[in-house]
Amino acid sequence: PIDSLEYHKRLSESDFEVKIKPAFRPDKAMEVASAATFIAYVKKLESVTNLSVSSFEDYLFALQNRHDFFASMGCAVSDYGLEEIYVEDFTGQEIETIFSKVYGGKELNLLEQRKFKSCMLLHFAEWDWEKGWIQQYHLGALRNNNSRMMRLLGADTGWDSIAQEQFLRPIIKKFKEFGIRVSLFMDTNEAMIRKAKEIGADRIEFYTGQYFKDYPKDKHAAISKFISANKVALECDLVVNAGHDLNLDNLGFFKQNLPELAEVSIGHWLISDCLYYGLQNVIPMYKRLLK
Secondary structure, eight states, rough: OOOOOHHHHHHHHOOOOOOOOOOOOOOOGGGOHHHHHHHHHHHHHHHHHTTTSHHHHHHHHHHHHHHHHHHHHTTEEEEEESSOOOOOOOOHHHHHHHHHHHHTTTOOOOOEEEEEEHHHHHHHHHHHHHHHHHHEEEETOOOSSOHHHHHHHHOOOOOOOOOOOOHHHHHHHHHHTOOOOOOOEOSSOOHHHHHHHHHSSSEEEEEOOOHHHHHOOOOHHHHHHHHHHHHHHHHHEEEEEEEEEEOOHHHHHHHHHHHHEEEEEEEEEHHHHHHHHHHHHHHHHHHTTTT
């Protein structure tokens, strides 16, 4: 819901022949396992809607604003990744109290979390029905299933090779005993790169999502921190990989500036390009950029 859909807008205004429509993914809007994470999400929602949220009613209004926006961009499906369908009984007053509690920084018990999710699923279903949207559910989808790291780092987060050294070191050691190559996915933090080597990693994979965002503005500024971090990795005798939002536009420049780059992880963009150019053409196009 808080996505700007800026790239969908660009595609809709281009001469790209394939229609690519957004999906409404509100999983995080009803995730209240962590008060701090939920508060941060609401603040982002306030920012994108330019609306103030101080009650559950305000929260629903802001989310419906985004639901309407997604519809205006051609969205016709909502997509949920859930461990189960939540169907707890609840009252309006209970939900108001639950929202006030978690938005006030207090942690919810499991039943309160389930009631809130049940309520949100009902509201989303009503909005989807009003617009004639399709609802699709991925049931049993397990994310962030390491509860210890989920508590420490939050959802969808990379591990910190320094702070989590004691956790990572024995795992890496065991992998190496079985001859398994170990790569750590991380940002361009030089201290973390050095620590990755110290705890036994063979290589690192740079997260390049920010490079993708900065590249259209200033590609030289976008690549600068990767060049510096790459030098540190080579000094540490680490092999360097990279991944996330690398594509036909920005991959060549990335490879030119990091000639030692060993591997890249490309999924979303490669599949998208295949829709336009065909798989038999796209693979050689990417491989040429890596020569």
